[in-house]
Amino acid sequence: MTSPASHPASGTLSYEQAGVNYDLIDPLKVAAQRAAAATGAHLAHHGFSEVAASRGESAYVVDVGPFYIASIVECLGSKALVADEMNKLTGKSYYDSIAQDTIAMAINDLITVGATPLVVQAYWAAGGSDWFSDAQRAKALVDGWKRACDTCKVAWGGGETPALAGIVADGRIDLAASCTGIINPRERLSVGDKLGAGDAIVLLASSGIHANGLSLARKLVERLPNGYLTEVEPGVSYGEALLAPTVLYSPVTEALYAAGVKPHYCANITGHGWRKLLRHPATLTYRIHSVPSVTPVLKFMQEHAKQDDKEAYSTLNMGAGFALFVRAEDAQKTVVVAKAQGIDAIVAGVVEAGPKKLIVEPLGIEFGDDALQLR
């Protein structure tokens, strides 16, 4: 890892320079994953079993007999810091969008295994009781949270609203969501055993940066003449554009099932950008022949961070928020179903026999087997 100080201010800005050091987190992650894996056997005590293939996937799945239960907890990350800065500049509260982002982090992961999200729990840990005294902001958070639940047809079960002075920074809030769903009928289980050569790759449009890459986005603002108010396109500031809420994809996965399409695999494109297309453990080549148009704020970020395509696509979603791997004959139908839910989609590529590799043909870039280490 290179330290930020060794680069001139105008140089390339990578994710590590923006302050997230995965080298320090990963040893703990590995230890935690090993310890966690050893606990799966406890389920036998209750007459159940884990779906071992879900370890390393985006949600954990338990076989309870008539169906499967999937569960997850997900963090918003640092996007709320952008909302706080923009609030200072515009007086508006963006916490309705932030609420949707938080729920999307959980829901969009949960659905990758074929689950229907049923219950969301809210985790809103504030830096002190006074966070909640801003009535406009608190109302926006509640309203946005409810609206996202309505969109996904999930029940908001409850949650926690602790005031954690000394742990959460003063004036800030740490937002997360947990989600429980079921995979019903059982044949909806999607943990990758069906993925194979010949499958089509359908990419669903993102709305912008979603909630990954925000450390980079916040670092970049230091380079902009008008900071968050710098225009990304006429009439749209960088801050506003960043705060476009993350797309909720569960209406698409539910509509697909209703239309008879059962994805062979799904990948939520979050941290690590398009490298997430390499998530499946199998040795397969993913050949992309069409890329979606890049959301203006992401194009803007790429330019100002002076990233080449390889770096940009390995960090940001670049217009694609969710990938569906479906039978070739279901590809067009998948696009039609997504569009009917108001979410743009394209048939972007194909899965081929071959070495583990992602080839983005229109851009002339490739990512190999070593590009993503999640397990």
Next chain:
Amino acid sequence: MTSPASHPASGTLSYEQAGVNYDLIDPLKVAAQRAAAATGAHLAHHGFSEVAASRGESAYVVDVGPFYIASIVECLGSKALVADEMNKLTGKSYYDSIAQDTIAMAINDLITVGATPLVVQAYWAAGGSDWFSDAQRAKALVDGWKRACDTCKVAWGGGETPALAGIVADGRIDLAASCTGIINPRERLSVGDKLGAGDAIVLLASSGIHANGLSLARKLVERLPNGYLTEVEPGVSYGEALLAPTVLYSPVTEALYAAGVKPHYCANITGHGWRKLLRHPATLTYRIHSVPSVTPVLKFMQEHAKQDDKEAYSTLNMGAGFALFVRAEDAQKTVVVAKAQGIDAIVAGVVEAGPKKLIVEPLGIEFGDDALQLR
């Protein structure tokens, strides 16, 4: 509410003075609860329904047909700050205990509705990547988390380990756990409809402060000559005593079901201390004829905070971590089953027809209907 400044340093120290202002949190809570309640109807879209009586209880319950699913997310609170201070003083890491506390917050709530906990997810949000570089501390957290999962026979499904510089305070960690369980068979559902006059109240022993009342405990340390190293009893410091891990009660509730005892109601005694015995919405009188022995650290806190019994029992668990309301004829059996799991228990009282009231006869104190507003 009275401000801390209006009391001399040697005066009575209440929970509000210790920095938690429930008046500011509650309006948001009420708005969130209303919005959440309106989302329960979404479950019909999936062919399911919520158990409406679980709204306002400690875990949210969905009827999925063959059984019920319960879910929850819970925060540790500020106990990790004590571990951090004690680490400076002793060089030891207490994060194995802290891990158990965090899981206990979720599990002990989930089991109140009759659920068997199946999956725990970890939410470990650090103030920066470097939190994870203290290998001893990170290992303690992982080991303690796994051990608590082993005790409760739950699968550790996974979780989130974000580095949230600027949101979580530098050098700190925000810990929470989500938990999903099932209520199986359906007759184990316990949302209070069976509670009635004549039921016995069995109290299960706590190990100390557990993870509620820590703001008060931390404030109190300013009054102690040797701070956290002040002895609570010979050879045991205040800090060590506070860090006794919260008892995990699910082995007791599982053993009770195996022994044929189905509680009519359960209350996890957390914030609001014994006022949690008034949690059930019915108009009933709870008459306590025997109180458990008070854990030394809680006795110590009561003395140094100069609290009378009414204030102490309305804030701290005072030796009782969990309440089981059972048929009178099951009371002794409940005690025997708990003790067989290594957890002390007493038949403490009885439920009577009468106004909503908790009468603690041995101490001559009462709490009325207005003592607890959770719904």
